[in-house]
Amino acid sequence: MSRPAADGGTTPRTPHTHRYPFSAVVGMTDLKLALLVNAVSPGVGGVLVRGEKGTAKSTIVRALAGLLPPVRVVDGCRFSCDPDAPDPGCPDGPHTGHDARRRPARLVELPVGASEDRLTGSLDIERALTEGVKAFEPGLLAAAHRGVLYVDEVNLLHDHLVDLLLDAAAMGESYVEREGVSVRHAARFLLVGTMNPEEGELRPQLLDRFGLTVEVAATRDPDERAEVVRRRLRFEESPAAFAAAWADEEAALAARIAAARDRLPGVELTDAALRQITAVCAAFEVDGLRADLVTARAAIALAAWHGRTAVSTEDVRTAARLALPHRRRRDPFDAPGLDTRKLDEVLDEHDDRPPEPPDGDGPPPPGGPGGGGLPDTSPDTSPDAPSPETPEAGGADGGSGAGGSGGAGPRREDEPAPADAAYRPRLFTVPGTGTGAPGRRSKARSPHGRVSGARPGSRGLHLTATLRAAAPYQRARGRTGPGLVVAAEDLREAVRDGREGNLVLFVVDASGSMAARQRMRAVKGAVLSLLLDAYQRRDKVGLITFRGRDATLVLPPTSSVEAGARRLERLPTGGRTPLTAGLLRAAEVLRVERLRDPSRRPLLVVVTDGRATHGPDPAAAAARLGDVASVVVDCESGPVRLGLAAELGGRLGAEVVRLEHLAAGSLAGVVRGARTAPDRSAWRRGA
Template identity: 70%
Template sequence: MTTPFPFTAVVGQDDLRLALLLNAVSPAVGGVLVRGEKGTAKSTAVRALSALLPEVSVVPGCRFSCDPAAPDPGCPDGPHEGGGGAARPARMVELPVGASEDRLVGALDIERALAEGVKAFEPGLLADAHRGILYVDEVNLLHDHLVDLLLDAAAMGASYVEREGVSVRHAARFLLVGTMNPEEGELRPQLLDRFGLTVEVAASREPDQRVEVVRRRLAYDDDPAAFAARWADEETAVRARIVAARELLPSVRLGDGALRQIAATCAAFEVDGMRADIVMARTATALAAWAGRTDVLAEDVRQAALLALPHRRRRNPFDAPGLDEDRLDETLEEFGGDDGPDTDPDGPEGGGGQPPAEGPEGPQGGGDAGAPAEAGEAGEAGEAERSPGAGSGERSPVGAAEPFRTKVLSVPGIGEGAAGRRSRARTEHGRTTGARRPGGALTKLHLAATVRAAAPHQRARGRSGPGLVVRRDDLRQATREGRESNLVLFVVDASGSMAARQRMGAVKGAVVSLLLDAYQRRDKVGLVTFRGSAADVALPPTSSVDAAAARLESLPTGGRTPLAAGLLKAHDVLRVERLRDPARRPLVVVVTDGRATGGPEPVALSSRAARLFAAEGIASVVVDCESGPVRLGLAGRLAGELGGGAVTLDELRADSIAGLVRDVQGTSRRAA
């Protein structure tokens, strides 16, 4: 087994280490979500923590790690008789992003349950992680229903498996740690709120600290055992400090003054619900225990706010997490009057190379990334207003209008892509539409179809009692229909004909509205823009809709309209993405007024490019941005050539009078 990198050897990342240690002291804090760019020791620190956790005593032979001092009365391996326990290290269990529901929560043997009436249960990862750490790398890429199951188990301290009237429950108390790169997509705000603490991490910009990171990593790679031995004393000291803090935790007093500060802080930052207050209270208590105190001080409340509140401030995916520290200090001062003893204002000292109770910085909130406008092609005569002093038809970026709720645009037919909320699909979750023989392990039993398959053979099988004789060939898997997520590829016209400020603001507002809809429906998104003489992939397909919104916000306009180039670029993006993710069906949203003025024979070339989409049955919709009393209908003509439909900006609104839900129409229908 590979020697893990020592926790105390991690350079910097004080907030990350502190948040993990606080959860080790008090798992009731609710886990940690670590957000940050790649290569910032997120996974290294989490894996290193498991070596610091005290050993656990378990009932010998129990697959659910019951504590012999207080065994779970409902344990599937119970009841446990009195007796001694066996000590073992606390486990760290990793949940792969592609794991199935059965792998997470466990599986019932439905065949034995029907034929023998016994609850044959194979434990899942939740059982393995009981009284240890459950680590989910790239938690933002985990399917929503798995995240829901995971967080429910973490909140309740138990896992429930129910299939066709047969149910099993077992204890599942663990330290939940998730890591994610925000560039690859965000968690829903409801799921963010379920993590107790959140930490933003980034690589240091200090050369000396970066040198030390490289030096330690190279030394570890050369000889892991020798490197770990050099840090053994520090590791032992921190392990002992965790044990001492756990023992002290029940004696920590959370006074009325600290409680008032917690409540006032949550109210001042307008967080939803009461979970933030509870998490802050538990975190402040753990901070005091970690510092070796029995009273919670204002500095504990401040540090708890920096760890527990930033991710609860988000209202939509385009909001950056973060906390105004000046406002936090003002609130704490206004509602001061801590009723604990006076202490050193610098706070408790860290021990064994560990961070102090108050880290050097709170999580940093990111801002919108806005690239400067690049020099563009010369503007088409009469198409664009020029900015004062500008020497071309390019205009500076225009802000988006207020977003709105859009109509549902869906892909026709039935797919088999990743679970989501946009288009019809065959899924593991949804309404039952039929039955089939299982191809592998049975996960969703169709009881009626199974009984019908077994009934004609009961006499031949020698049935003599009331029970039904069921064999493997009789089992039927339920087929279910739900919703899938799609790849929504936006192809946005940024030419001079779109450049009028009020008009482009409305166009960007419509695209932002569609991006919000894509976020809620768990889609991947991509952005292709065309202007001047070429088209660019402003954003390759990604799950990060806030990245798409940032690119859109900084989009300049001006120049001719190379519509064909935009369509061909989009077609190429779809071709590459089809190789990477063949099950995910695309929906192309072309935002344009339909004009084609760039390149040789622009109209004919645009028509040929559009027919490529129709020939391959790619679902598409054109958002018609033409305005004014005289309309040429070019966008509608383009929609016909694409084999899709067209909607105006007004018709895109869900509350418009244009009609009900508009499905994208295609010339080719996918087979059901």
């Protein structure tokens, strides 16, 4: 069994004792600290780790589990009840007279494709109906109780699973309710999620449910990168020997976590520190009061970690840096960040206490082989220190990231035109009923929605239909008492009408005939608006441009509005008009996307004046798109119009709309009225 490694290859799964050591991770100071703060006080609310691929996010999270103190559990309890304070509502209870045992803290991984039953557990409805018992099979939430629940690529998890997960994390309990039968059990765990923002963002309300967030990136320092590779190669050569070399540092970390947990109840949050916390949260205009609570809990945990008996200004500063950046986002195009100068000003303004040593009287962090050690919150003023407002650099197992460069160059004729301000587009839907990924756009068959019927099955039981199916056979099955005799073939599951997300693929003419800045501003503003709308409705959006001699897939189909906005901003114009190349590229992109996700229905939006000054006639290319619902936005201007865009629309079987009509309203509103071609067999198959 193998899994993707942080460097893009595969890393064999190693035994529990041979995980990559936490203390051997190079750099990653803020991420280490955020994880350790939650290990000291799980009430902080978990950690969301944002960063590019290959930065060892998974490695460091898995390494944390080996540092957590062992837990005492009731022997035989599937829900890991504490023998000193068993859950009175435990489905395996009551726990009286049971033996206790110790076991290591668990790290439970939630796969992106997991079902709701796998997460929360499942009820045996057949036994509930026939025997009147609550036969419950625990899920991953029960397995993670008093341990760590890790969700890799949490941004790709379906929204309803994220809601269930974060609700359980917030309440410390999981509820499973199906057709009037309910089971409750404790579910307190350290929640850690990792994500690559390029693959799509989490909704702001979900971001807010994570206690802390850390932005990570691979280090650009050659010496640090060399040390990352060196340690990784040593670990792969002999995991046991490498783990043994770091055993003392791991033991010291584990002991410090245990000591900080013991110290935590005695840490004082003074009125002065609390005023600083609330002043900071008010100054940064975060919504609600969750930020204040999380910052307070994190500051208390930091004080315990550093051996202090009261929360200091430095604890508040560090807690705010970790708890507030992701709560300040007002727009999905905004990247998380925090103005550290403003933070210092607010703290100084509300600091009425004498200065304290930044490290308190806690134990000094021990060093390890190769310069490892424990994270410190002291500010690093070296020239190479990562800024709290930018992704921190580091890595643990050979992770790497793409480099980049910036700077303004000389002004060119094809310099990208700015976009008009984004606006709220009207809702558009794709015709028919799909079966795509859950979203908020078009009508679809979905596990979450209004019940419209029933079919054979046992997931999401339709109780009335099940009873109707079983009723005619009661005499033949020998029913004699008040109970109902139900067989497996009687079970019916609900058919629900919900909403799905769609793929909106833009094909935009960026040639010289479209280079008029006001025209491109309007086009970019419309696309930007749909990107924002797609983020809110869980759509995927792609962008193809054609200019010169070829067409370019500027934005591969994605749900990341940040990536889309960046690509759109840099879109240049000029040159000839290879319309055919743009249509052929669209056909290829849609073909690949159908293979990747056959159930996601596409909508093609072609923005052009219809001219084709380079390449063959577009008629053959248009024929390849005959099974796709389309819209053609006619950008032709001037007193004399050739009607080339309308001709293209006829070949595509598309709605044709003039650009000036878009400027007054919304591109999404035009798409809503899209007409489909007379014969769309592939489109009907998706319905």
